[in-house]
Amino acid sequence: xxxxxxxxxRQAKAxxxxxxxxxxxxxxxxxxxxxxxxxxxxxxxxxxxxVLGYETTAPxxxxxxxxxxxxxxxxxxxxxxxxxxxxxAFESSIEQTVRHARRFIEEAGCEAxxxxxxxxxxxxxxxxxxxxxxxxxxxxxxxxxAANEGGFGMRGKDASSAARLLxxxxxxxxxxxxxxxxxxxxxxxxxxxxxxxxxxxxxIGSGVFCDGxxxxxYDLLGLFERFKPRFVKRYAELAPVIRQxxxxxxxxxxxxxxxxxEHTVSMKPEExxx
Ligand code: KIV
Numbered sequence: 001x002x003x004x005x006x007x008x009x010r011q012a013k014a015x016x017x018x019x020x021x022x023x024x025x026x027x028x029x030x031x032x033x034x035x036x037x038x039x040x041x042x043x044x045x046x047x048x049x050x051v052l053g054y055e056t057t058a059p060x061x062x063x064x065x066x067x068x069x070x071x072x073x074x075x076x077x078x079x080x081x082x083x084x085x086x087x088x089a090f091e092s093s094i095e096q097t098v099r100h101a102r103r104f105i106e107e108a109g110c111e112a113x114x115x116x117x118x119x120x121x122x123x124x125x126x127x128x129x130x131x132x133x134x135x136x137x138x139x140x141x142x143x144x145x146a147a148n149e150g151g152f153g154m155r156g157k158d159a160s161s162a163a164r165l166l167x168x169x170x171x172x173x174x175x176x177x178x179x180x181x182x183x184x185x186x187x188x189x190x191x192x193x194x195x196x197x198x199x200x201x202x203x204i205g206s207g208v209f210c211d212g213x214x215x216x217x218y219d220l221l222g223l224f225e226r227f228k229p230r231f232v233k234r235y236a237e238l239a240p241v242i243r244q245x246x247x248x249x250x251x252x253x254x255x256x257x258x259x260x261x262e263h264t265v266s267m268k269p270e271e272x273x274x
Contacts, residue, residue: 003077004080008039009039009040009178009179009200010179012039012212013199013211018211018212018213019039019179019200020039020040021042021082022040022042022214022216023044023047023050023216024041024042024043024072024075025043025044025050025068025071026051026071027071027072027074029072029217030073030075030076030081031075032075033079034078038079039080039212040081040082040202040214041076041080041082042082042084042114043065043069043072043083043108044084045057045060045084045087045144046143046216047060048060049226051068052064056143056147057144058087058144060086060087061086061088062088064086065084065104066103066104066107069081070107070109073108073109073110081109081111081112082110082113082136083105083112083114084114085100085113085115087144087145089101090118090121094123097124097127097128098128101131101133104133105133111134112134113134113136114135114137115128115135115137115138115177116145117137117139117142117168118144118145122171125172125176125177129175129176136177136179136180136202137179137181138181139165139168139172139183140155140156140165140183140184140206141205143183154184154186156185156186156189157186162186165185165189166196169182169193169197169201173197177199178199179199179200179201179202180193180197180200180201181201181203182194182202182203182204182206182210183203183204183206187208188207190206191209194209202214205229216232219232220234220235220236221234221235221238222237222239222240223239
């Protein structure tokens with residue numbers, strides 16, 4: 001199967017091919033997703049909540065993102081690898097933010113970065129695009145700043161906020177982003193944005209009319225148990241499977257059933273001079 005490129009993602013929309021994206025933060029998971037013929041592996045800053053155990057994504061550092069993006073890189077050969085720019089990457093100058101974006105490409109081997117919408121983001125996105133770095137935008141519910149923007153509920157539920165989101169998504173296209181994630185929008189608003197934009201929309205909690213879909217893999221696999229957003233479909237329930245396996249191991253070790261003959265190299269003492 002051909003390598004997925006930024007251009008292929010752009011063209012998927014023209015061909016009406018749905019785009020698939022999931023998150024990964026390490027090599028084995030990224031490899032499994034890549035082998036499932038996924039289009040895009042996103043090293044999301046959801047890392048902070050589902051893997052690092054933070055309450056929110058806000059404390060995730062650039063170093064943490066790069067560390068995990070490098071690991072995911074080792075597992076991905078076909079899918080497009082996108083690195084999510086954490087909130088901290090936007091805390092100083094635009095030049096510094098562009099340097100952070102470049103680190104995802106040059107140090108971690110990502111092929112694009114994702115940028116969540118936030119006030120005054122346009123100049124930053126424009127500078128990253130001008131630096132030759134492909135940008136996936138993210139509008140709607142943007143978890144990095146959700147606490148200051150009315151919490152974690154749906155966005156675009158009234159005329160003024162729907163119009164604002166339409167303007168934001170359009171601006172992201174005009175600034176040169178190659179795709180845009182739409183998080184937690186009513187399906188008809190996501191449909192209208194998808195209709196108006198030439199770049200693909202990738203929805204999460206935004207209905208079926210988007211050009212593609214994304215979920216957090218730990219949600220899809222039932223590995224993140226702290227809460228489950230309504231839009232998450234669990235394709236597996238792995239947490240109980242892991243608990244059962246670990247408990248069986250504990251029982252076997254405590255009772256002396258493991259390691260057994262099959263998992264032991266048995267030799268006579270004299271064979272090794274004892
Ligand atoms: O961080 C993340 O995983 C994301 C996706 C949910 C789009 O931003």
